[in-house]
Amino acid sequence: MLTIGSTDAMQRLGQRLADAARPGDTIALSGDLGAGKSTLARMILNALGFAGEVPSPTFALILPYDPPEVRIPVIHADFYRLDGAMELEELGLDAGDPALLIAEWPERVGGLAGPDTLELRITGSDASERRIDAQPGHNWQARWQQIAGELS
Numbered sequence: 001m002l003t004i005g006s007t008d009a010m011q012r013l014g015q016r017l018a019d020a021a022r023p024g025d026t027i028a029l030s031g032d033l034g035a036g037k038s039t040l041a042r043m044i045l046n047a048l049g050f051a052g053e054v055p056s057p058t059f060a061l062i063l064p065y066d067p068p069e070v071r072i073p074v075i076h077a078d079f080y081r082l083d084g085a086m087e088l089e090e091l092g093l094d095a096g097d098p099a100l101l102i103a104e105w106p107e108r109v110g111g112l113a114g115p116d117t118l119e120l121r122i123t124g125s126d127a128s129e130r131r132i133d134a135q136p137g138h139n140w141q142a143r144w145q146q147i148a149g150e151l152s
């Protein structure tokens with residue numbers, strides 16, 4: 001469990017995640033509406049070099065970002081409007097995609113757990129304090145331990 005005391009602290013988390021992320025990874029962001037999933041996704045994209053506006057993909061479902069605007073290819077997804085019936089492949093997402101997938105509402109597609117997935121649950125929507133509960137997949141364990149250690 002990691003306590004995030006402010007949007008600045010969330011930004012530091014976004015920076016560390018951007019530094020650690022590799023193509024083929026998934027960062028799955030859970031939490032209620034307003035928890036800060038899109039905010040953290042935006043911070044990661046900005047830390048990867050994207051200078052433009054990062055819209056919420058609630059209606060587009062998936063928004064791709066490609067070099068040179070970002071250091072590595074990123075797909076930002078929001079599965080809120082899916083009911084689980086739609087397959088990821090139908091959205092043009094396929095396991096082994098050489099991009100970083102940042103996915104909001106992973107539970108809507110049955111979860112995205114796997115060795116390359118970092119699952120983060122954000123809770124608390126009063127003021128700016130947030131709590132992050134992480135479930136790092138095998139290939140994220142050492143990286144998450146380092147990030148959480150540096151930020152706590």
Ligand SMILES: Nc1ncnc2c1ncn2[C@@H]1O[C@H](COP(=O)(O)OP(=O)(O)O)[C@@H](O)[C@H]1O
Pocket residue numbers: 004005006007008010031032033034035036037038039040104127128129130
């Ligand atoms: N520490 C924080 N981390 C992230 N967002 C925060 C934080 N403190 C306040 N906020 C605010 O909470 C809101 C989160 O909205 P958003 O990121 O769209 O949520 P979600 O995508 O989870 O529905 C934003 O208005 C953001 O400015």
Ligand SMILES: [Mg+2]
Pocket residue numbers: 037038039056078104
């Ligand atoms: Mg959102």
